[in-house]
Amino acid sequence: MKYSILGLLFFMNSFCQAQLFWRQELPTILDTPWEIEFGPDRYLWVTEAGGKVSRVDPNTGDKLDVYVAPDYFAGDSSEANVFCPNKQIGFGTFGLALHPEFLVPDSAFIYYVYSYNHGDAQNPDTKFKIVRLKWDENTTSVTQTDDLIINLPNGYDHWGGRLISAKMSGNNYLFYSNGDLGISEDADPSCYSNQADNPNNFTQDPDSLQGKIHRFNMDGSIPADNPISGNSFYSRGHRNPQGLAFNPTKELIYGVEHGDRIDDEVNVLRAGMNYGWKDVRGFANDGSHVGEQQFANTYAPHPNIAGDQLVDPIYAWCSDPSLNGSSWNEWCTVAPSGAEYIGNSEIPEWQNSLIVTTLKDGDYTDKSLRVLRLNDNGDEVIYEQTFFAEDQDTNGRLRDVAVADFGTVFLINNGGADRDKITAYHYIMVCGPWPPLDLEIFPNPSNGVFNFHSPDTIVSAYVYSLTGDLVDEQHGELYFIDLRHVSNGYYRIKLVDSEGRIRNEMILRE
Numbered sequence: 001m002k003y004s005i006l007g008l009l010f011f012m013n014s015f016c017q018a019q020l021f022w023r024q025e026l027p028t029i030l031d032t033p034w035e036i037e038f039g040p041d042r043y044l045w046v047t048e049a050g051g052k053v054s055r056v057d058p059n060t061g062d063k064l065d066v067y068v069a070p071d072y073f074a075g076d077s078s079e080a081n082v083f084c085p086n087k088q089i090g091f092g093t094f095g096l097a098l099h100p101e102f103l104v105p106d107s108a109f110i111y112y113v114y115s116y117n118h119g120d121a122q123n124p125d126t127k128f129k130i131v132r133l134k135w136d137e138n139t140t141s142v143t144q145t146d147d148l149i150i151n152l153p154n155g156y157d158h159w160g161g162r163l164i165s166a167k168m169s170g171n172n173y174l175f176y177s178n179g180d181l182g183i184s185e186d187a188d189p190s191c192y193s194n195q196a197d198n199p200n201n202f203t204q205d206p207d208s209l210q211g212k213i214h215r216f217n218m219d220g221s222i223p224a225d226n227p228i229s230g231n232s233f234y235s236r237g238h239r240n241p242q243g244l245a246f247n248p249t250k251e252l253i254y255g256v257e258h259g260d261r262i263d264d265e266v267n268v269l270r271a272g273m274n275y276g277w278k279d280v281r282g283f284a285n286d287g288s289h290v291g292e293q294q295f296a297n298t299y300a301p302h303p304n305i306a307g308d309q310l311v312d313p314i315y316a317w318c319s320d321p322s323l324n325g326s327s328w329n330e331w332c333t334v335a336p337s338g339a340e341y342i343g344n345s346e347i348p349e350w351q352n353s354l355i356v357t358t359l360k361d362g363d364y365t366d367k368s369l370r371v372l373r374l375n376d377n378g379d380e381v382i383y384e385q386t387f388f389a390e391d392q393d394t395n396g397r398l399r400d401v402a403v404a405d406f407g408t409v410f411l412i413n414n415g416g417a418d419r420d421k422i423t424a425y426h427y428i429m430v431c432g433p434w435p436p437l438d439l440e441i442f443p444n445p446s447n448g449v450f451n452f453h454s455p456d457t458i459v460s461a462y463v464y465s466l467t468g469d470l471v472d473e474q475h476g477e478l479y480f481i482d483l484r485h486v487s488n489g490y491y492r493i494k495l496v497d498s499e500g501r502i503r504n505e506m507i508l509r510e
C-alpha cells in the first residue's frame with residue numbers, strides 16, 4: 001500500500017499570498033444539476049433534470065434519490081414561439097431551499113421549483129411551481145408533498161429560478177427570483193411580432209410576475225408587510241436573476257443577474273426597490289445604455305409602493321459599452337449564476353464575501369468562481385478575486401456553488417465538461433495566524449509512516465476526513481506520523497506545535 005502527501009507546499013512562507021485548494025471530483029452521477037446547497041444536516045442537496053431532488057454525502061459522493069415529481073412536464077412543441085420556431089417553452093428543475101429550521105422535525109421542509117402542465121393533454125400550458133416536501137430523517141424519505149405556489153409564469157428565455165429561505169427580524173421567508181422571460185430584442189428582434197408584447201417590457205409593472213423578486217411566507221402565503229398588500233412582489237426591474245444569497249448577520253439578500261451583453265449585476269435586494277431593468281443597466285450614471293441617466297434623473301416613485309427608489313447595483317461586471325462586441329464571445333458578460341454568502345472563517349481569506357459562479361468562457365471571461373470581498377456592513381464590494389479558471393475545461397459551466405462548514409467549496413456544472421458533476425475544492429491553510437513550519441516530510445510517498453524534519457517541535461497530529469470528522473490523533477514529541485491503520489481514502493492532516501498552534505495542513509491519500 002502506498003500513501004502520498006498531496007497539497008503540501010514546502011517552504012510555504014513564499015506562498016503566503018495565495019489560498020490553496022486541493023481539487024477533487026466526487027464520483028456522483030448527476031443529470032443537469034441546477035442547485036446545490038449544504039444543509040444543516042451536513043449533506044449536499046441537489047436538484048436535477050426531470051423534477052428530481054437528490055441528497056449527496058459530501059464525503060463519499062453517495063447519492064440518495066429523494067424525490068421525483070410525478071407531474072414534472074418538459075413542455076410541448078405546440079408551445080414554441082410562433083415567430084421563433086426554435087425557441088421552445090421553458091422547462092426544467094430550478095432552485096431549492098431548505099427551511100431555516102430544517103433540523104426541527106416539524107420544520108423539516110424542502111422547497112423546490114420545477115415545470116408542470118398547468119393546462120391539459122390537449123392544450124398544454126407549461127408553468128413553474130414551488131413545491132414543499134416534508135422530509136423524514138428517520139426513514140430518509142418524503143412523507144408529504146404540497147403545491148405551495150403554482151402557475152408561476154413561463155417564457156422562452158431568462159427564467160431566473162433561484163429559491164432561498166431566510167430568517168429576517170425573527171420571521172422565516174422564501175424568496176424566488178423570476179426572470180423577465182423575454183428574448184433579447186437586440187439579439188432576436190423578430191421573436192415578437194410586436195416588441196411591445198415582449199414580456200421583458202413588464203419588469204417595471206409590480207402587477208406582473210416577471211422580472212421580480214418575490215417574497216412568501218414558508219407556507220406559501222404572502223407576508224403582511226410586503227411592499228404591496230396581497231402581492232408577492234418584493235423588488236422589481238430584474239432581467240435574469242439566477243443567484244440569491246443571504247447574509248444572516250446583516251440580514252441582507254443579495255441578487256445576482258445576467259445583463260444584456262454587458263452589465264452583469266450584483267444587488268442588495270430591499271423591499272419595494274427598483275433595480276432598473278431594462279431602462280437602467282448596471283450603474284445609472286455610466287452611459288452604458290442610452291437614456292438611463294435621464295430615466296434616473298426623472299425617476300418618479302410608484303405611488304402604491306412605499307419607499308420606492310431606483311437603486312444601483314453594488315457591483316457590475318463589464319459596464320463599458322465598447323465591450324459589446326458583435327459576437328457572443330465578444331460580449332463582456334461573465335454570465336453569473338449561483339451565489340452564496342460566506343460568513344464563517346473556515347476559509348479565512350473569504351470571510352464576509354459573496355461568491356458567484358460564472359457560466360461563460362468568452363474573450364473577457366472564464367468559467368470561474370468570483371469572490372467578492374464585502375465591507376463590514378455587507379453592502380459594498382471591496383475587491384474581487386477569481387478562482388478555479390485554470391480548471392474551466394474540466395469543471396464546465398459553473399451553475400451553482402455550496403460551501404460546507406468545514407471549508408470545502410462544492411461546484412456543480414451544467415455542461416461544458418466531460419460530464420455533469422460535483423467538483424470539490426478543499427481549502428488548505430497556507431497562512432494561518434502563525435507562520436507555517438518549515439517542514440520536510442519523507443519519504444513521500446511512503447508505506448504509511450511519514451517522518452518530519454522541522455526546526456520547531458510538533459506535539460500533535462490530527463487526521464480528519466475531508467469533510468471535517470476527526471478520525472485519528474497522535475500526541476507527544478512527534479518525529480513521525482503513523483497512518484497505516486486509517487482506512488482507504490483522503491484525509492486532512494493538521495500539525496500542532498508545542499504552543500498549541502495549528503501550523504500546517506496537508507491532504508493525504510491512502
Ligand SMILES: [Ca+2]
Nearest residue numbers: 036037400401
Ligand atoms: Ca446554492
Ligand SMILES: [Ca+2]
Nearest residue numbers: 275276277282
Ligand atoms: Ca439593475
Ligand SMILES: [Ca+2]
Nearest residue numbers: 281282283288
Ligand atoms: Ca449603466
Ligand SMILES: [Ca+2]
Nearest residue numbers: 361362365366
Ligand atoms: Ca476565456
